Amino acid sequence: MGLDSHAKSASLDPKLSRRLHTALTCGKDELFQIILDPSMEVLQACCHNPALDEIHLQLLLERRDLTEDFIRNVARLETVIGSHKLTVALVHNPTTPATLTMRLLPHLYLFELVDVCYLPGVTPDQRLAAERAIIQRLPTTPLGNRITLARRGTAPILDALMKEGDLRVVEPCLNNPRLKEAAVFQLVSSARAAGETLAVVARNQRWSNRPNLKAALLKNPNTPLALLPTLLASTPFPELKNLAASERLGPERKRLARAELKRRGY
DSSP, X not given: OOHHHHHHHHHHOHHHHHHHHHHHHOOHHHHHHHTTXXXXXXXXXXXXXXXXXXXXXXXXXXXXXXXXXXXXHHHTSHHHHTOHHHHHHHHHOTTSOHHHHHHHGGGSOHHHHHHHHTOTTOOHHHHHHHHHHHHHHGGGSOHXXXXXXXXXXXXXXXXXXXXXXXXXXXXXXXXXXXXXXXXXXXXXXXXXXXXXXXXXXXXXXXXXXXXXXXXXXXXXXXXXXXXXXXXXXXXXXXXXXXXXXXXXXXXXXXXXXHHHHHHXXX
């Protein structure tokens, strides 16, 4: 809304006229009170006040009753365009139009993007965009930050981290309640998975008894032999019989499967 529109509204309401004038001309300290005004017209007038600074705008953007049009106008202010803090504040405001949010996401730091994934009211598209931005940065993300992501990340982020196969990252991923079984299965089925990484999965209380994962561990040639007796002991008979006859298993693994069959009296 322009200044002419403010003047027209003010001519109909003397009280509003005074508030608009104050919003346009007051000093820094008084602006802190003015940005609490319920009128979008008064708030728009504040945006034309030369005393308005980053602190005022940050407090203003914490309001949850702003309109989309007002948010768009704020985003065009020179003070906002050059401020990382205000970029984050815009993304966090639930009224910010989705198109604007999408445009701002690439300017956020890594863990600010993680925070976006958990914002109340975030749309699926916004969450997906934040997750993609995080995953794109993984190749250049330091180990310590990847470990923190493993503890805090959403399912798609954890899936990407698990694919890396780094034991130091896989272990905290396994304890993240948002990790999906499909991501673990993909890891334990991979011929590239290291034995020590497979061992961590096999010993994890949450995942060790999942039938699909146990079967994949038994078939993976990289699973340490020392783990097989424990895995085989709880393997259903039909599957155990298939393993003992499998041509894909190495001789030592087949021997252990036959030994388990013998232990059961077959």
